[in-house]
Amino acid sequence: MLPALSRVAVCGGTHGNELSGVYLVHERLKRRKKSQVMEPVAVVTVMSNPRAVQRCVRYTETDLNRCFTHAMLSLSASEQTSYELVRSQELNSLLGPKGSAEAMDLICDLHNTTANMGLCLITYSDSDWICLHICKYLQARAQHPRTDVRYIHYDIPRSEAYSLDSVGKHGFAMEIGPQPHGLIRANIFMAMQEAVQLLLDWVRLFNSGAQFEGGSVDVYTLVKNIDYPRDPHTHTIIAAVHPDLQDRDFCLLHPGDPMFLSFSGETLRYKGKEPLYPFFINESAYYEKAVALSLARRRKVEIPAIRSSRM
Amino acid sequence: MLPALSRVAVCGGTHGNELSGVYLVHERLKRRKKSQVMEPVAVVTVMSNPRAVQRCVRYTETDLNRCFTHAMLSLSASEQTSYELVRSQELNSLLGPKGSAEAMDLICDLHNTTANMGLCLITYSDSDWICLHICKYLQARAQHPRTDVRYIHYDIPRSEAYSLDSVGKHGFAMEIGPQPHGLIRANIFMAMQEAVQLLLDWVRLFNSGAQFEGGSVDVYTLVKNIDYPRDPHTHTIIAAVHPDLQDRDFCLLHPGDPMFLSFSGETLRYKGKEPLYPFFINESAYYEKAVALSLARRRKVEIPAIRSSRM
Numbered sequence: 126m127l128p129a130l131s132r133v134a135v136c137g138g139t140h141g142n143e144l145s146g147v148y149l150v151h152e153r154l155k156r157r158k159k160s161q162v163m164e165p166v167a168v169v170t171v172m173s174n175p176r177a178v179q180r181c182v183r184y185t186e187t188d189l190n191r192c193f194t195h196a197m198l199s200l201s202a203s204e205q206t207s208y209e210l211v212r213s214q215e216l217n218s219l220l221g222p223k224g225s226a227e228a229m230d231l232i233c234d235l236h237n238t239t240a241n242m243g244l245c246l247i248t249y250s251d252s253d254w255i256c257l258h259i260c261k262y263l264q265a266r267a268q269h270p271r272t273d274v275r276y277i278h279y280d281i282p283r284s285e286a287y288s289l290d291s292v293g294k295h296g297f298a299m300e301i302g303p304q305p306h307g308l309i310r311a312n313i314f315m316a317m318q319e320a321v322q323l324l325l326d327w328v329r330l331f332n333s334g335a336q337f338e339g340g341s342v343d344v345y346t347l348v349k350n351i352d353y354p355r356d357p358h359t360h361t362i363i364a365a366v367h368p369d370l371q372d373r374d375f376c377l378l379h380p381g382d383p384m385f386l387s388f389s390g391e392t393l394r395y396k397g398k399e400p401l402y403p404f405f406i407n408e409s410a411y412y413e414k415a416v417a418l419s420l421a422r423r424r425k426v427e428i429p430a431i432r433s434s435r436m
Numbered sequence: 437m438l439p440a441l442s443r444v445a446v447c448g449g450t451h452g453n454e455l456s457g458v459y460l461v462h463e464r465l466k467r468r469k470k471s472q473v474m475e476p477v478a479v480v481t482v483m484s485n486p487r488a489v490q491r492c493v494r495y496t497e498t499d500l501n502r503c504f505t506h507a508m509l510s511l512s513a514s515e516q517t518s519y520e521l522v523r524s525q526e527l528n529s530l531l532g533p534k535g536s537a538e539a540m541d542l543i544c545d546l547h548n549t550t551a552n553m554g555l556c557l558i559t560y561s562d563s564d565w566i567c568l569h570i571c572k573y574l575q576a577r578a579q580h581p582r583t584d585v586r587y588i589h590y591d592i593p594r595s596e597a598y599s600l601d602s603v604g605k606h607g608f609a610m611e612i613g614p615q616p617h618g619l620i621r622a623n624i625f626m627a628m629q630e631a632v633q634l635l636l637d638w639v640r641l642f643n644s645g646a647q648f649e650g651g652s653v654d655v656y657t658l659v660k661n662i663d664y665p666r667d668p669h670t671h672t673i674i675a676a677v678h679p680d681l682q683d684r685d686f687c688l689l690h691p692g693d694p695m696f697l698s699f700s701g702e703t704l705r706y707k708g709k710e711p712l713y714p715f716f717i718n719e720s721a722y723y724e725k726a727v728a729l730s731l732a733r734r735r736k737v738e739i740p741a742i743r744s745s746r747m
Contacts, residue, residue: 151672152699181723239616305550305616307720311676311697318699361462365622386622388463388629409618412492 127254129332129433130230130295134169134220135321137235139190139289140410141177142306145317146235166328169229173216173289176208181307183410184209190234190298191287198223213289221292231255232293233324235317238302239409241372244320247277247298249286251344255295257428258337262327269316275375277404277421278346299324303372306409331433339430345375345402345421352415354385354393363387366407366417374404378420385417438565440643440744441541441606445480445531446632448546450501450600451721452488453617456628457546477639480540484527484600487519492618494721495520501545501609502598509534524600532603542566543604544635546628549613550720552683555631558588558609560597562655566606568739569648573638580627586686588715588732589657610635614683617720642744650741656686656713656732663726665696665704674698677718677728685715689731696728 135153137146153170172178174189185208192198192213198221202211221228244267248256256276263274277300283291290296299320304313331337354364364385370378378384379400385393401420405411446464448457464481483489485500496519503509503524509532513522532539555578559567567587574585588611594602601607610631615624642648665675675696681689689695690711696704712731716722 148673148676148699239619305720306618308550308718308723309673309676310682310718311679312682314676314699362459362620365459365620365625368622371621371623388459388625407619407621409616412619 126434136171138178139173143237144309223292229293232296234290237304241303245300251278336432350416353417437745444542447482449489450484454548455620534603540604543601543607545601548615552614556611562589647743661727664728
């Protein structure tokens with residue numbers, strides 16, 4: 126028996142050039158204005174970074190989705206404070222405060238990636254039964270993305286969790302790709318629209334007292350990030366992701382497999398000792414973060430049957 | 437008999453987030469520094485917008501590749517002048533002056549697009565035998581892009597030509613996609629590298645007096661641009677390119693064919709009276725220019741045999 130999820134937030138535009146979430150939030154806000162639909166669960170729809178959305182950039186001064194640590198949320202604002210840090214504190218007031226009883230029960234933050242990742246829920250926990258059950262529900266029902274729905278786990282202490290979804294009691298980033306930033310592809314938009322609908326269906330069912338059977342979910346836990354090969358002096362990138370690896374997110378990478386192709390034509394191989402699952406392969410926003418791809422270990426997590434305490 | 441092409445410019449980074457050209461120029465400048473190779477033709481390699489490259493944005497204040505009209509090149513600079521206008525005048529000094537005998541014989545300006553256009557040469561002329569013969573040569577020899585090499589013609593008076601390549605006696609933008617801006621895909625990089633190599637091979641052959649046989653080239657002449665459907669009040673986009681049209685650049689679009697899919701699920705159709713060839717479908721940089729796609733008419737242009745006057 127788990128508490129009901131009476132307050133849910135759907136956020137988009139946390140990165141202003143990831144347009145599926147931006148337009149999905151636009152549409153939800155418009156429909157709400159028109160029809161004043163009363164949903165059976167209180168759903169707050171939020172455009173997280175309106176200034177970045179307006180300029181169609183990821184962020185204006187600093188990455189908003191790295192501003193939600195307890196430390197950053199408790200900094201006092203000065204004239205030098207970035208727009209995004211100020212905005213993170215506003216969002217924390219609206220959707221949190223983080224770690225408090227008043228915080229949203231569930232935050233779903235909508236993102237796009239240039240990587241061929243299909244639909245992923247990205248979380249900080251491999252034992253959040255709510256998030257894991259939502260993932261299982263999407264896996265069984267999502268029609269639009271032909272690829273699997275996957276569950277990614279960043280093994281970071283709760284206190285260091287930095288993203289908007291960490292403000293809720295439960296939360297995840299819903300990441301869908303491939304889609305270049307700054308444009309919208311109809312198929313990716315429809316996949317996100319469907320997934321948000323399924324998510325809200327699940328919450329309504331859960332709140333109505335429905336029992337969700339146990340089972341298992343494959344969890345991909347981040348092991349490490351790998352940077353592009355760079356010139357030691359200028360720090361300029363000297364190789365691209367290898368054509369054999371490009372677009373093969375979640376296909377097991379073995380030691381010795383091609384990883385990069387240098388601009389002069391040399392193949393550079395994966396030197397790790399253990400086969401791992403690559404994801405976020407060639408995400409354009411991560412060039413500045415020195416991440417060419419991430420590598421994960423996969424394991425099956427058994428999840429119990431759940432139902433809400435409110436019948 | 438045509439004059440030899442003794443001075444050729446290869447430019448990249450005119451848009452700072454179109455990374456194939458940026459890294460191709462990096463590599464050429466590096467190799468030149470290392471080996472001081474003397475090429476049989478004087479090739480100048482130019483990073484057109486270093487400030488935009490450094491920030492990985494299309495431009496910093498205004499689109500550099502719209503600054504090369506005679507009118508803009510002759511504006512006198514003030515404190516308010518944008519970085520890009522100042523830079524266009526510098527580039528005009530370096531590679532022009534536009535319209536003068538001192539101008540480069542040929543300018544190849546490297547670009548990427550998010551559209552599925554393969555490799556295109558974009559020009560202002562459908563009777564520039566040099567550009568048309570280069571296109572024919574690439575069509576016969578380019579291996580990397582599986583798609584055809586195509587020739588696009590913007591039917592604009594020479595005096596209003598606005599792009600960097602218009603500074604040369606001959607010139608074109610070499611546009612390759614699909615590639616999201618702000619990242620590099622190895623296959624697209626290799627296609628561009630090969631095409632630049634073939635272009636320079638052609639110039640060397642031409643200058644050595646080789647005869648190039650006549651033939652024909654399909655020319656796509658821009659007829660009109662089409663914007664995304666927008667909310668009449670807020671001007672916000674209300675539909676995406678239809679999944680049946682997305683990625684189908686240069687596939688004939690017939691009256692009544694699906695063109696857009698609204699965010700509420702409605703299909704909007706092409707209302708033109710004439711079947712036309714779409715290109716630049718869903719190019720992210722053109723959202724701000726109110727262009728969802730361009731439409732072209734195709735015709736076969738017969739080109740004569742040519743050789744250079746310098747033997």
